[in-house]
Amino acid sequence: MKTMLLAIVWDIILVLQIELSRGAIEKASKVTSNTNILNIHVSLAVSAVVLYVLMILTGKKVLKGNRDILGLHKKLGLLTLLMRTLTFITSFFAVAD
Numbered sequence: 001m002k003t004m005l006l007a008i009v010w011d012i013i014l015v016l017q018i019e020l021s022r023g024a025i026e027k028a029s030k031v032t033s034n035t036n037i038l039n040i041h042v043s044l045a046v047s048a049v050v051l052y053v054l055m056i057l058t059g060k061k062v063l064k065g066n067r068d069i070l071g072l073h074k075k076l077g078l079l080t081l082l083m084r085t086l087t088f089i090t091s092f093f094a095v096a097d
């Protein structure tokens, strides 16, 4: 489980690095003038981060011994993986200067 947390933290540091080097938030907030694909990419990325938070919250409960929430954790885990993969794929098409 430490590895899962490490992967999440690593991934969030990556986003931070992109923000600092390329001003991603300022670019992303120009919703009306951005291309559709960039807006789709940004939406997927935001949902991935929200899901990361849910993964940590449900994961901590499983660690505390709540096995009832494991089913939810597992389903959210698959959704998280899907959203993060789609974020990665769309990143190639979303480049804005």
Ligand code: HEM
Pocket (backbone or CB within 6 Å): 001, 004, 005, 008, 052, 055, 056, 058, 059, 060, 062, 063, 070, 073, 074, 076, 077, 078, 080, 081
């Ligand atoms: C994106 C992040 C994560 C994904 C995709 C993920 C995915 C999963 C999946 C699919 C399982 C079920 C494995 C099985 O069927 O046996 C699982 C189990 C579990 N996860 Fe996560 N997880 C993530 C993050 C976390 C975090 C951050 C924590 C802790 C804070 C955590 C704690 C656990 C625990 C305790 C189990 C149960 C292991 C057992 O069967 O004893 N997970 N996770």
